[in-house]
Amino acid sequence: MKIEQDIALALRLADAAGDAIRPHFRTGLAADRKQDASPVTIADRAAEEAMRRILKAEAPRDAIIGEEFGSEEGSTGRTWVLDPIDGTVSFIGGRPIFGTLIALLVNGWPVLGIIDQPILRERWVGASGHPTTFNGAEVRTRPCRELSDAMLATTGPQYFDDHQGDHFMTLAARTDHKRLMMGGDCYNYGLLASGHLDLICEAGLKLHDWAALVPIVEGAGGTMCDWNGEPLHADSGGEVLALGDPARLEDVIAAMACHHHD
Known part of the structure; x- marks a missing residue:
């Protein structure tokens, strides 16, 4: 499978995760550690389930590691690694600087990654052999002399x-x-x-x-x-x-x- 196809699949995962997360952000429910229905738990479970559904349909032989629902073995040497809400504290505190993380590893090495901020609709995409993009435009780090x-x-x-x-x-x-x-x-x-x-x-x-x-x-x-x-x-x-x-x-x-x- 070409990396372009993997990128297209990862973008669909990010879209699905964002759709699952947005309704729960700043909804005002107390994020109580004891009960299992805080906005963050509802949002990250829904987001990971949405991503897993797509992967099961599109890449059923690939392994999956997700923060919420654990690991599923694969047979391809490829592993999708999912973190539906990285930055739980920011999410709970209403700060739109959390992100959905989607990675593809081949034989344990990361070859594709997405950071998606679904509230601001900001998305960074990185893939081996490709320049990193932010909302579709190429970005570069800056030099630091000292x-x-x-x-x-x-x-x-x-x-x-x-x-x-x-x-x-x-x-x-x-x-x-x-x-x-x-x-x-x-x-x-x-x-x-x-x-x-x-x-x-x-x-x-x-x-x-x-x-x-x-x-x-x-x-x-x-x-x-x-x-x-x-x-x-x-x-x-x-x-x-x-x-x-x-x-x-x-x-x-x-x-x-x-x-x-x-």
Whole structure:
């Protein structure tokens, strides 16, 4: 199957997910952790079910990994990875910077990714051998001459353990820390691909959190890797870096590694 056909299928998945999510955004119901009917649970289940229905019809032999409904085996070496609402806290708080994430992995390597923001109707698409697009127009990351100029984003300190937090703070201190951005989940990676920020550092991510982001960042000229600078694969841990300017990678890895424990 050509990547163009995969992209077309992924776009249909994103459309279906957005249609399922929009009616539940800012509906004012309390997002109670104990009950199973908060807007986010209704929305992300409906969105994932809609995407799975299409995949079962169109790509029945491919594997599926979804945040809500788990894994289904396949026989093709291809795996669709779905996160219907990445950025649950933003969704609950009425901030339209959550996103639907759709990825296609071949033998564990991400080859296609979509970030879809269904409220603002903003969509980033990345695929191997293709330039990344934002609402159909090509986008590029921006150059960053010095780490001290870099605008850094992370979803929040609550996702780092103490050890990871130390490394993050060491990195943050080397960047333009007055412009440190908190919150944003997948939306930050779209902004990085579009050239609006330079660096993202996160920990505790699962495969469905990052798989779609790699083709988007890399197709825009950036790079994604783990905290040791290794490429991301289905077996990677949850410590993730994204850089708009790959020339800064050594500086970032050095800054993260220079924190010494007594």
